[in-house]
Amino acid sequence: MTETDLRTLGGSAGPGGGADGTSDMVVIENAVKHFLLPRRAFRRTRDHVHSVDGVSLRIGAGEVLGLVGESGSGKSTLARVLLHLAPADAGRVVVDGMDVRKLRGAESKRLRRTAQLVFQDPHAAMDPRMTIGESLSAVLAQHRMGTAEERRKKVEDGLREVGLDESYVDRYPAECSGGQLQRVVIARALLLGPKLLVCDEPTSALDASVQAKVLNLLSRLRREHHLTMLMISHDLRVVRLISDRVAVMYLGQVVEIADRDQLFDAATHPYTLALLDAATPKRPGSEPTVAARGEPPSPIHPPEGCRFRTRCPLATERCRTQMPPLQAVAPGHEVRCHRWDEARAALVGEGGLVGEGES
């Protein structure tokens, strides 16, 4: 099979996918988001942070795409680009048929009703001076929905749906625990009846005991509301639990994307392998099987060629000069690596990685 054939199978082909394209809730093509750094003395040019650097993704309607990567890899920025909170500098971002970068006025309100965000820290995501009821009904009021009475009812229904009784309406955020408040944030995100829910590390700030409950809540809501989700996390277990497909980001680029089981069982990118290895429980004192050496390089001056080469145990001269393309290696499985075909064999012994065969 030629590479082109595989690309088509991969579902991440170029625009104009015809009937296939209409079922996509999210289409991101070559999205770029740079942040300008403050001007420095005696320098003519200003530096950029390459937060998102040419990312292309699709999320089918009703699908949950997991997005993993280290901090600073551009996961959260990608979420902001998707919701037009940090407008992309270049590329195309389409949510439910709307070109996000071209929305004006009333159309942008439609985007707000279609796509919503769940935050990492629920205490930071709620205004401390407003009761939960005030916060939630203000959202409905801003969209001119219903009378005050209807709004209150809708807020109570929304809270009940995430497992909170109506006593929460009159509470302040400081009077709730993190888990309770994350439910409130989820209820608020669902108030406007969105089709797409972007969850930015929704469990990272929560106690371990609460994480599982919030994840279960999210997967229940996903079923009941037929939600499409982008689940951002650095926790592979979270992503594995809830995602249909998983994308791995490194320094602003997608380096590997595959169906969940394919990714966890047959990942081929050295970075993905290192992530999986790091998440595998080990005996104390034993060396990591696959190591990503050192710290990730600065996104202000990303390395030439392959961005992972500075930490990659398999890096060659070619990796230094030539940036590998995202190429399809199996149906629905794409990898950005020159040596993907040997990476797995070279890095993983017979033992395998992260609970392989366990799921």
Place this chain on the structure above:
Amino acid sequence: MSLLDGTRTSALDSAPAPVRVARSARGRRWIDIRTWPASLVIGALLFVVVVLTLILTPWIAPHDPAAQTLSARLTGSSGTHPLGTDQLGRDVLSRLMDGGRFSVSIAALTLAISAVVGTLLGLVCARRRGAFDEFIMRLTDVLLAFPEMIVAMFLVAILGASQSTLVLALVLGGWTPFARLARGVAIEIDSRDYIEAAKSLGCSKRFIMMRHVLPNALSPLMAHAALRFGHKLITVGALSFLGLGVQPPDADWGSMLADGLPYMSRSPGLVIYPGLAIFVTALSVTLMGQGINVRRNRRT
């Protein structure tokens, strides 16, 4: 993978999390004095006493503040003159009450105007940034470079001593700290997640400014206003002390202090009582400001 195992067994989690008995937030609004911190109670009590006295002065003052009894000058306290008389035989208590009306109202008026103008300008700066922000901030630099007293004396010299000149002069220097504070706080609040949440939920810019930024910026602004009130009161007094405020025979606390100074050794009350009046009033407002801050922060 204990996390995963745990979730599988707990199945669907729709039961409400255990809730401690929820006291309704409505039962704990501002009205309920029992929830006030002590500083707020004491401050408010003092302030109400001062303000009520000043309002009721025309009816409850024991004497006409301008009536002179030259035979009874510089007397100590007595039955007819509880705080004694001044160098012209005028009743000190009546003059204190009458003069306070001027001092406190000027201080309150200039403070209110400064706070509102400064806060709004600061919020607009934080929102717009760019050239407008730069212009306003450099303007505050210039105004802050001149001491308030110099500006006031300058204006009084040009426009002549009057109440409106005094207010104008005090507002001119008074709005700048509010603008800077409001701007700084608003920029900080703008970076919070709940502002991003409001944006992603499609709330209007006006809503975000009035319902999120302003209420959250209010607490430091109010604390600042309370501190400035005492400062204003003293400035008004100082200007009157220099003869730039109220003109004789009217009195205010600052001019009474100034007038009493030469007689301090014979009749110390002439200096102590106006000073005490300024002190108590300033203290009451500062205490209230502190109490309000404590009260607001408790919830967050």
